[in-house]
Amino acid sequence: MSLENILLGILKRPAAGYDIKRQFETVFNHFWHADLTQIYRALNRMEKDGLLESRLEPSERGPARKVYRRTPAGSRTLAEWLRGGPVLGNEKFAYLAQIHFLDEIEPAQAEEFFDTLREELVTQLSTLDAIEQEWRTEAGEGFPDTLDDEDFHTWLTLDMGLRKTRALVEWVEASIARLRGRRER
Amino acid sequence: MSLENILLGILKRPAAGYDIKRQFETVFNHFWHADLTQIYRALNRMEKDGLLESRLEPSERGPARKVYRRTPAGSRTLAEWLRGGPVLGNEKFAYLAQIHFLDEIEPAQAEEFFDTLREELVTQLSTLDAIEQEWRTEAGEGFPDTLDDEDFHTWLTLDMGLRKTRALVEWVEASIARLRGRRER
DNA sequence: CAGTTCTATATGCATCCGCATATAGATGCA
């Protein structure tokens, strides 16, 4: 199960379910979605299975938090998942499917679809760009090679997000231009 | 529900569940996964809901097939889905999450991970490339603008797949080089 | 000090999903 392994990965540092949810909304946003209730249930299940342990800690700004940390069994499970190689073949990308069928609606509406998509992607891209800029200014010369192992891998996924999103934006813009061209003919 | 809408899209042309499964394995492979039993169950459900109708037809190479076609209600449902704009926020991309945590295993194994990923992506890319080449030679001058509306939108998703996968391959190769560099230092 | 918002966790319920398995016609081949 990917979700459980992702939670194990995040729990390299102790965290509560609510923290994790926010991580899904920012860092993981462009490649994995998880519902809050799903996270809480997974955490409970994983504690029962001995992959995690928790303790209640007072919060600085709200009710008590249940802070989870990985057990050695949890770390082993995560390592096995990673050693198993890339998990491929479960990709979900709804809007690509939609584009496949976009000839079923009127050209004007299809263009509106693309405009909306473009806006969303540009927003995603600038979020990622901002994160990278922050890293870049914090780290000194030789960035990103001077990062420690953990940060380096985090940066790799960020770089991936940037490249993927840039490619997407270029494609959307090219598509919009082509659609306009077709309409004018 | 995205799956049902995707099925409606595919059923622009009548098809049986088994045909649809093969479409998922080829055209839709890089952006949507669906299990055979899931497809059959969705088709049954959708017929009950009046989105599809079916009739048994003899097969050329096996038992009788249940060939489905869209009803007007089905077409309306699909159009609504598309007019609703891009469905974002449900993306699932397990291997990207894995990369995020790859510092948890030994560098040699992490590199192996990337090598495997690279191979898979290159295979995906050449599949897409082959499809595009075929289109390109079949269609004459002015490709892709001379395609009819349906083919044009299909080509757009293909182009998207190509750009996205190319960006991914470039990134994997850059990442491998960076990892090698770090190891040597 | 009442109301709203944010933090924080949890449950109920209906449906979805994935895996194993059943059934069976058609084809090929040894």
Added chain:
DNA sequence: TGCATCTATATGCGGATGCATATAGAACTG
């Protein structure tokens, strides 16, 4: 003719998922 393989559809079951909803402490707001 027996057996494997491919085509084709379906069900049972356990667990995952998504949405609505409950509960409640803490902070801010008028």
